[in-house]
Amino acid sequence: MSNKITLDANEAVARVAYRVNEVIAIYPITPSSGMGEFADAWSAQNIKNIWGTVPLVAEMQSEGGAAGAVHGALQTGSLTTTFTASQGLLLMIPNMFKIAGELTSTVFHVTARTIATHALSIFGDHSDIMAARATGFAFLGSRSVQEAHDFALISTRATLNSRIPFIHFFDGFRTSHEVNKIDILSEETMVSMIDEDAVIRHRSRSLSPDRPVLRGTAQNPDVFFQARESANSFYDNCPDIVQEAMDKFAKLTGRQYHLFDYFGSPDAERVIIVMGSGAETAEETAKYLINKGEKVGIITVHLFRPFSVKHLMQALPAPVKSIAVLDRTKESGSSGEPLLQDIISALFEGKTLGIAPFEQIPTVIGGRFGLSSKEFTPAMVKAVYDELKKSKPKNHFTIGINDDVTHTSLSYDPRFSIADPNTKRCVFFGLGSDGTVGANKNSIKIIGEETEFGAQGYFVYDSKKSGSVTISHLRFGPGEMRAPYQIGVGEANFVACHQFSFLERLDVLKYAEENAVFLLNSTYGPDDVWNHLPQETQKQIIEKKLKFYVIDAYEVAQKTGMGGRVNTIMQTCFFAISGVLPREEAIERIKYSIEKTYGKRGEAVVQRNFEAVDHTLANLAEVKVPKAVSSEFKRRDSVSANAPKFVKNVLGPILAYEGDDIPVSAFPTDGTFPTATSQYEKRNISLEMPVWDSEICIQCGKCVFVCPHAVIRMKVYDDHYLVDAPATFKSLDAKFKGVPGNKFTIQVSPEDCTGCALCVEACPAKNKTQAGLKAINMADQPPIRDAESLNWEYFMSIPDVDRNDLETTTVKNSQLLRPLFEFSGACAGCGETPYIKLLSQLFGDRTILANATGCSSIYGGNLPTTPWAVDENGRGPAWSNSLFEDNAEFGLGMRLTVDRQTEFAHELVMRLTDKIGEDLVSELLNADQSTDAGINAQRARVVELKKRLAKEKDRDSKQLLSLAEFLVKKTVWIMGGDGWAYDIGYGGLDHVLASGRNINVLVLDTEVYSNTGGQASKSTPRAAVAKFASNGKSLPKKDLGMIAMAYGYIYVAKVAMGANDAQTLKAFKEAEAYNGPSLIIAYSHCIAHGIDMRKGMEQQKLAVLSGIWPIYRYNPELVALGQNPLVIDSKDPSIPVQDYAYNETRYRMLVQSDEQRAEKLMIDAKNDVRKRWELYKQMADIEYKAANGNKEQK
């Protein structure tokens, strides 16, 4: 029986780690989350480990917490593991030193990922591994899915036998997320590899009151050093123990590994030394070059720590003359990256000890490659080998980029390819929501498991959460697919474009080789598709002699009830055209895979997919390709014509998927980017958009308020602006008191709208003759796109309302303020962004913002463009993201600056009274800045101040000029999700709130870790299913608001704009006005709730009505007035909790999977609601005495 399975490395590793451990402490972090998710799901399903017991999986509040829990579980004798990456690994470092210092056996499985520096990156390199290398852990690196699976077991044996704890690492995404066909380890192999005696020895070292010991002492200068050296022999022995594990493994499986694996000609003169997936690319390239007669070799470093000079010397070929050491990391300011330094040191030591195979120490150069999953291709490997031929090869080089500043980069020929002619290489462009990636994962499984072929899949995603583009790279063919890099330009023999609209903005055919097949999903049939293709596409089809097929998958999907999911249809076409399996068999396998994937979801889903498969082939047709280009249009530019230079030259190519070609010189050196750039990226992702019916409109502003993408705006203006307005520009007589202007318009930006329809749902005005219509209704976008774009452009040219004249206490007035957060890549219908937008409208021109890592930092700050914008004066939120865990402290630091600099500026103003003039000094120091008008008046004073000091040369004047902006009020907002506020950042948040400083905290509470795919946080409510709470969360949601209220001096508000927008507005204004710490907890409906996103605001309302989300404001200032600080803004719960909860998949799926448990948890959840409500009511009913001792006057 075949033991080959096609899966990704996260699953491959988890399958081993789960089976050889008893306790698993987890915390989500990309790209390692998958391992924890598998472990949690298996534990929930009572799947047992090799000792026949179910491992205990515990989610912690941070990786630091996970490491602590691992440490404790280890000290008490459990076989324990964890999974992490990047910042997570950094948080584990303190414990790692302890665990290693105590010689404790464990393996941490790490998907190696970039550490955030000038920017965060979720992708793969070794900067995290290298940052942890001093901990005393052993480091064992895998370079492929198979190795990751194997090394998960080898490292476990080795740690138990050596007592040295291990990091087993493999490349984030490139390996962790690559789907490949591997030999799966059997139960027997796992049992054989684990030395039971070593397990028992591990337990015997545990802490037990029955045989008490003391571990973790404090030591003094007299002994610490000696004690530290006492463990040396364990490190000395470790490499041989690892090799023994590898040898034993080889006997059991036939796969032999070494600490340093050499591949190459025995007479190799040029050798590359490298770790991780890059080694596989290097090896495949070396193989190719050796066949061409080159004398090259490559050493894969598997065991990086403890570093064994002996084993390296044994691996090196004697004739070696020059070595290139490739590091997938950058250590700024070092004399060389870590692996390079180790190799140089080892070569010298080997030579000194007389164990080196070479006569003369070879020339060694070091180079950096592959940072943040930058592609590392055979062409780059070849360039490195070529460099080694030179008499003076470049040291400290980079490969894969164009460094036109410090000229570190080696040039390479991107056309160099080692692609095997027997391998099929297929590239698929899909839309995130169309299921392309899922279908391709199934296809590669089908090929891997139903044919003798090797099979590999790798999937590239963009940074948007709505309308995102996916690119799937599939390889299959005889032998193993050892190519951990994407299919290159001109290398694909099959290119599929699953969305027709991509052709107008992306160069999908650059991947196609000559005579390749091109499959296009097109509403145009084979006879008329040609002239709907851009010129560039036509040209490539003709020049590359492509075989061109079309299918109207949209139509097949519509007819078979598949909606927008064209995946099975396109998959069927792929199998039909590629001929990898006979057609009938392929269809049978697709259906089998549909059954396997969707069977659990019910017969209807399976049947619908079957129907789609059955209707596909009749609609697939080959296009007769004309001989000449005849199209009248070209691809669109990626950014608008009016974009600034930087946007055009840097962000534009990134948007066009050409970011790899941008040279170093184009980039800011410190990660600083301009804001207000999303306006130039017209994504045009929705086929529907809201259209304003001015006849029905009551000018309430609710549609503008809820729009998550700030694509609906309203303005009040003078009618003279209508003179030049476009013909279809709509307006009404304005009904706003005290707002200058007599006309009113609501305008939608067609090319920025995501079509979520939250606005339509929020609109309270119904058409009196047709109640189904409102004052804003969804309509087909394409027919009105151009006209509405013109209208939008004109609308934006009308001046915004003067903030000085605007009273913003009402929802309708507040929506005349310009949003300074617009067109983000958040999910269509996002529940977080409307709050952020409101913040930006009310206070954006004076806000400094600390944003915790998470959804909001990604749609707010992931390149290419940012939604943070500026007003007509160029003012807007200044945004920064530090980390996930430290955001409150980061924001507090900002406040400290504001407080200090403001005070200093005041001191300077006083010192400089003679130069400034007494009147102005008095006005500057005593300005009332509680309103926009007051702030703007102060801004004018600062302008005057600067004018008066402009020519002054003294130190104080210069100082004041640089600080004068602090004389104008600044607002510090600290923003993040519940994962941050309730879990990883809670300690810091608590401290910052307790500090008493004037900071404002906005918690966008989605009740799960949304950004990493819906893991439970302490905010997750009871009875809801989430990852890491697969059986439904059994404990109630943490009451963060109550904890904060306990301080008595923190302004606390709980809001849900869908339930009460006026309360939300009031809370934001009060929080900002409160001269102390403020906390707003905002109900944010989320895609991870499994709701109809269009009904997001309705769900918010139901949450409040059911009592599960009571809304309130706790204003400490009321106490001084003799009033109770707590005002509950919601009414007594009036609907059952389940009427809210069971609209959401997160609750429903528990009913479906375990009805009894769901019922029990729902009863408990209702009790939670009742008890909390009673408590709140009592708190709100307490009588307070005013400062004068009198009771509150009601």
Add this chain to the structure above:
Amino acid sequence: MTSLSTNYLKLKLKNPLIASASPLSKKLDNIKRLEDAGIAAVVMYSLFEEQITHESNALDYFLNRGTESFAEALTYFPEMDNYNIGPDNYLELITKIKSHIEIPIIGSLNGVSSGGWVEYAKKIEQAGADALELNIYYIPTETKISSGELEIAQIELVSDVRSKISIPLAVKLSPYYSALPNFAERLVNSGANSLVLFNRFYQPDIDINTLEVNPSLELSNSYDLRLPLRWVAILYDRIKADLALTSGVHNEQDVIKAMMAGANVVEMASELIENGPKRIPEILQGIENWLVEYEYKSIDQMRGSMSHKSVSEPAAFERANYMKALQTFDNRLP
């Protein structure tokens, strides 16, 4: 000693009270209480074709949505072992009930057209149901589909279900047919052993403040009995099938009326939902008292005694509008 026993769907029932399909039968405990209170049989809550399809599609939609689009969140929910979509829970419940309950259990299937889901009928039989009630409902909104076409589709559905099972089959209908007796006869010819008159629909209401349509189901009252009473009386002895009357049965008088009109049994839900199983012994006692008082030997004795064929003035069942009282005459008489 009077006898309340009756035959229905080839089952010998101890009395004519059956609990009709309602949420009451969702739990074994409830059914047990009904049995203890003296109910003769229970119709299970309905397995809805539409609901199963919808749940399956909805689950698929929500589990798929947003997946495989963004590198950090390739999915948003854990993969569960099982979602119990489809009839499995329902079937398991029938099996469980059958092992704990003595009285007959009638499965209930709700659908509108033939299709793969009809297989559920077979599964309900296999799970141990003593009979099956097929609930046909359809609200036509298409102007292009004629009543004839709809009837044919429904007849096919009944034939189809009949061919899948060997247990007795009841068909529950709505009152909205142009020629109910003809249609009823065709249903019986297609294999229906009983007709259940009538299904009650959720009826829409309009909220004039929110301008929204709110469908809801109000509990019945005794007045609702009138409609099925008429049609039971008309169909009695005209079709070769049992008749069950449902809608508006709340007390012993209602039951007696139903029996007199020609019903073999009554199915009740609203009364049980509102006032609990304790109403069962009260109603049974009431019937018994009435039988004794009016000297009926058994409930069978009165069956059909007031049917359209049996009464002296059948026109009373046919009259649909107020007419001035007409002078009656019999033209057979000289």
